Amino acid sequence: MTRGIEIRTSPHLKRVVTVDKIMRTVVLALLPIAAFAVWQFGLSALLLLVTTTGVAVLTEWWFARASGRGNTVADWSAVITGLLLGLTLPPGFPLWMAAVAAFVGIALGKALFGGLGYNVMNPALVGRAFVQAAFPVAITTWTPAFAPGRFTEVIPSTLTAPFMQPIAVDDWIAGLNLDGWSGATPLALQKFEHIETPILDSFTGMIAGSAGETSALLILICGLWLAWQRMLDWRIPVSVMAGAVLMALPFWLLDPSLYPSPWFVLCSGGLMLAAWFMASDMVASPVTAKGVVIYGLFIGALTVIIRLFGGLPEGVMYAILLGNAVGPLISSWTQPRVYGAK
Amino acid sequence: MLCVLCAFAVPITAVSPVMKHQTAALSSNDVPNTGHDSLIQRISMGLTRLLNGHKTFDHGIYPIEHKELTAGKPIRRLPFADELIIPLQQHKGRASLPMVKVGQEVVRGEPIAVADQFVSVPMHAPATGIIRAISLTTTAEGPKAPAIILKVYHAASQQVLYGSEQDIEQMDAQAIIQAVQDAGLVGLGGGAFPSHVKLQPPPGCEIQTLLVNGCECEPYLTCDHRIMLEQTELLLRGIRIALRATGAQRAIIGVEDNKLDAVSHLRARIPAHLPITVEAVQTKYPQGAEKMLITALLGMEVPAGGLPAEIGVAVFNVGTLAQMGELVPQGRGLIERVVTVSGPAVKNPGNFLVPIGTPVRFLLDQVGLNGPLGQVILGGPMMGMAVASLDVPVTKSVSGVVALEPEDPTLARRQVYPCIKCGECLKACPVSLNPSMLGELAVAREYGVMAEQFNLDQCFECGCCAFVCPSNIPLTQYFRIAKSINRDAQRREAAKHH
Numbered sequence: 001m002t003r004g005i006e007i008r009t010s011p012h013l014k015r016v017v018t019v020d021k022i023m024r025t026v027v028l029a030l031l032p033i034a035a036f037a038v039w040q041f042g043l044s045a046l047l048l049l050v051t052t053t054g055v056a057v058l059t060e061w062w063f064a065r066a067s068g069r070g071n072t073v074a075d076w077s078a079v080i081t082g083l084l085l086g087l088t089l090p091p092g093f094p095l096w097m098a099a100v101a102a103f104v105g106i107a108l109g110k111a112l113f114g115g116l117g118y119n120v121m122n123p124a125l126v127g128r129a130f131v132q133a134a135f136p137v138a139i140t141t142w143t144p145a146f147a148p149g150r151f152t153e154v155i156p157s158t159l160t161a162p163f164m165q166p167i168a169v170d171d172w173i174a175g176l177n178l179d180g181w182s183g184a185t186p187l188a189l190q191k192f193e194h195i196e197t198p199i200l201d202s203f204t205g206m207i208a209g210s211a212g213e214t215s216a217l218l219i220l221i222c223g224l225w226l227a228w229q230r231m232l233d234w235r236i237p238v239s240v241m242a243g244a245v246l247m248a249l250p251f252w253l254l255d256p257s258l259y260p261s262p263w264f265v266l267c268s269g270g271l272m273l274a275a276w277f278m279a280s281d282m283v284a285s286p287v288t289a290k291g292v293v294i295y296g297l298f299i300g301a302l303t304v305i306i307r308l309f310g311g312l313p314e315g316v317m318y319a320i321l322l323g324n325a326v327g328p329l330i331s332s333w334t335q336p337r338v339y340g341a342k
Numbered sequence: 343m344l345c346v347l348c349a350f351a352v353p354i355t356a357v358s359p360v361m362k363h364q365t366a367a368l369s370s371n372d373v374p375n376t377g378h379d380s381l382i383q384r385i386s387m388g389l390t391r392l393l394n395g396h397k398t399f400d401h402g403i404y405p406i407e408h409k410e411l412t413a414g415k416p417i418r419r420l421p422f423a424d425e426l427i428i429p430l431q432q433h434k435g436r437a438s439l440p441m442v443k444v445g446q447e448v449v450r451g452e453p454i455a456v457a458d459q460f461v462s463v464p465m466h467a468p469a470t471g472i473i474r475a476i477s478l479t480t481t482a483e484g485p486k487a488p489a490i491i492l493k494v495y496h497a498a499s500q501q502v503l504y505g506s507e508q509d510i511e512q513m514d515a516q517a518i519i520q521a522v523q524d525a526g527l528v529g530l531g532g533g534a535f536p537s538h539v540k541l542q543p544p545p546g547c548e549i550q551t552l553l554v555n556g557c558e559c560e561p562y563l564t565c566d567h568r569i570m571l572e573q574t575e576l577l578l579r580g581i582r583i584a585l586r587a588t589g590a591q592r593a594i595i596g597v598e599d600n601k602l603d604a605v606s607h608l609r610a611r612i613p614a615h616l617p618i619t620v621e622a623v624q625t626k627y628p629q630g631a632e633k634m635l636i637t638a639l640l641g642m643e644v645p646a647g648g649l650p651a652e653i654g655v656a657v658f659n660v661g662t663l664a665q666m667g668e669l670v671p672q673g674r675g676l677i678e679r680v681v682t683v684s685g686p687a688v689k690n691p692g693n694f695l696v697p698i699g700t701p702v703r704f705l706l707d708q709v710g711l712n713g714p715l716g717q718v719i720l721g722g723p724m725m726g727m728a729v730a731s732l733d734v735p736v737t738k739s740v741s742g743v744v745a746l747e748p749e750d751p752t753l754a755r756r757q758v759y760p761c762i763k764c765g766e767c768l769k770a771c772p773v774s775l776n777p778s779m780l781g782e783l784a785v786a787r788e789y790g791v792m793a794e795q796f797n798l799d800q801c802f803e804c805g806c807c808a809f810v811c812p813s814n815i816p817l818t819q820y821f822r823i824a825k826s827i828n829r830d831a832q833r834r835e836a837a838k839h840h
């Protein structure tokens with residue numbers, strides 16, 4: 001009877017929540033957002049998401065193999081990176097550029113640091129930041145949502161040949177005969193022309209923007225579900241949003257015609273997606289209870305500062321990358337008070 | 343203050359809603375020996391927690407309790423094994439010194455080893471029989487250690503004839519402390535610290551409050567629960583003895599709110615003139631840890647590196663006090679204890695009165711097994727020790743024997759991922775350490791930094807961090823190794839200076 005009994009040291013029980021389960025659940029929470037993007041922008045958005053996810057997974061697989069770390073694709077984290085990246089790009093973004101973004105995100109943002117758990121910054125944002133700098137035109141070329149025939153034909157720029165400038169979409173858009181299409185996102189409209197898009201539209205996603213950033217409501221629901229599953233620390237998105245609101249409020253009170261309302265700040269651009277799915281990336285955020293709140297407030301406030309005073313309409317990406325960079329520092333400042341310490 | 347919910351008498355057989363859902367969750371769960379939390383279970387636990395608002399401490403975890411397997415089973419006496427193995431070191435402190443010779447006949451209850459100085463206790467013969475050997479035997483801890491091996495006379499009456507009655511009302515504190523040491527009593531909750539030492543606070547400290555620990559927060563274990571229900575008189579007598587010895591003004595019995603039947607049972611039986619109260623605390627692991635109980639009940643913290651006595655508190659387990667109430671007035675020694683034998687591999691789990699020294703193998707034969715054995719754990723699954731051999735005996739500190747089935751091979755091969763900084767371990771650690779950071783330092787072998795900057799010494803190896811870690815990092819195991827390496831280094835350092 002003695003033979004074969006196992007010995008390990010305590011604790012002998014373990015919760016069955018594992019890393020791959022967490023990651024799978026995050027993917028699940030992102031799927032409705034991806035589906036909405038596809039419904040809204042059609043075939044192009046689908047191709048975009050497939051490209052970023054596929055390239056991210058392939059890159060992860062290749063680096064893991066090259067470095068002998070085993071099959072790290074199975075932890076699903078590369079899928080999240082790919083999906084998130086695809087969701088933050090304009091729907092008509094040339095696919096070859098999207099592939100570059102995904103490759104750079106995983107290679108520079110993750111593999112270089114030693115893979116999952118060691119990356120300092122969110123890999124999807126690293127990829128996004130790279131293409132933002134490399135292809136400034138393509139990444140700010142927006143196309144209208146709900147274009148007729150979006151499920152049968154792609155936006156012309158999508159299929160730009162590799163290493164070519166994107167095919168201009170102006171003619172294509174003009175051919176759609178849309179009323180009131182200005183080619184600008186609500187953020188740009190607000191920033192440069194001080195026209196605030198009706199909140200309801202940005203809340204439900206009936207606007208132009210990156211593939212997966214348009215419906216604040218849907219992102220909120222998916223994020224809340226994830227938090228309810230306890231796969232996401234709700235304190236991070238909540239403090240990002242609080243930081244943004246607190247920062248935007250005084251300016252808006254000062255001059256509502258010039259500055260955006262806190263509501264608008266929350267529902268526009270990539271803030272919602274970033275707050276719920278990117279700032280909350282466990283690996284790149286602080287671990288301490290106080291730390292995550294400081295980190296969130298910092299990101300929220302910084303986003304608004306960049307939006308209001310920076311040269312870009314959207315700042316959340318850089319705000320998070322900066323937040324990621326100071327994350328370890330925040331962690332070390334906010335070590336918990338140990339039981340019984342004086 | 344009386345809690346409304348607990349004031350209702352809960353019938354002993356009633357299972358709390360939490361438990362019922364856990365049973366339901368268990369049947370739909372293909373990995374019964376892991377702490378999976380289902381949705382229904384989580385909601386029901388959340389609601390219970392919200393509604394009752396019993397006191398608790400910060401952080402901690404909610405493993406599946408599995409107490410329904412044995413909570414309703416009255417304590418039963420087990421027969422004697424053929425041979426009992428009584429290790430000389432069953433407690434913290436110095437090992438006992440044997441006072442019998444090989445071949446000597448002993449009567450049940452007769453002293454067979456004496457205490458070696460103050461922080462040590464004597465041993466008593468758990469059965470009438472003959473000393474077969476005094477030799478090295480396998481212990482649960484691993485290395486072989488000296489033990490007295492007693493061959494039981496099955497034909498003997500096994501009456502305890504030893505001991506002399508004492509009137510505790512006439513004894514002063516010193517006499518009681520001596521009597522408790524003579525009884526060989528140690529912390530029966532698992533700590534195994536000699537009880538008489540705790541009754542005598544260090545100079546400069548005065549005990550004001552006696553906390554009686556009836557939390558029993560480890561999954562599977564129910565022996566303390568049964569003791570509170572079945573040995574109430576002994577427990578109350580024990581509390582009175584401890585109050586007398588320590589000079590404490592009051593005693594509070596802390597019971598987790600999954601045992602509200604015990605709360606109402608005790609409340610109904612405490613005489614009004616005694617300064618003893620019962621308080622329900624939240625069911626949460628490790629509520630039964632001394633420091634966590636103090637925080638929950640008194641809102642105080644034991645200073646880091648200090649003793650509860652420094653803040654005027656002494657904590658005793660209910661089982662220890664029940665034995666104190668039984669043994670001291672009769673002048674007898676500790677020869678048996680209540681042990682929960684449970685776990686998925688056990689056919690007839692239950693709570694048993696087991697003679698000290700009974701081999702685990704004998705115990706498992708008595709309860710029967712369902713099939714192949716996985717780990718056999720002495721104590722509870724969170725802090726207990728997996729035995730390397732079934733020949734190790736039940737000692738004074740063994741509150742449970744939990745037999746698990748062989749681990750599901752897919753689970754056993756569960757991958758260890760790098761730390762993903764999810765922060766779950768920080769939310770779980772009851773002493774608010776940063777296990778994530780400590781784990782990384784352990785991998786980097788920075789054991790000194792772990793102790794100096796990240797309070798490694800405050801870790802009491804409760805296992806919460808390793809339990810929750812989604813990356814499967816064996817955090818607690820790392821910390822145990824780091825601590826022992828640091829201890830060795832200190833010892834070497836000290837030796838160098840001499």
Ligand code: SF4
Nearest residue numbers: 771801803804805807
């Ligand atoms: S084992 Fe140590 S570090 Fe881990 S939760 Fe328990 S006390 Fe904290």
Ligand code: SF4
Nearest residue numbers: 761762764765767811
């Ligand atoms: S629980 Fe595990 S993965 Fe999460 S922060 Fe702690 S050590 Fe890292």
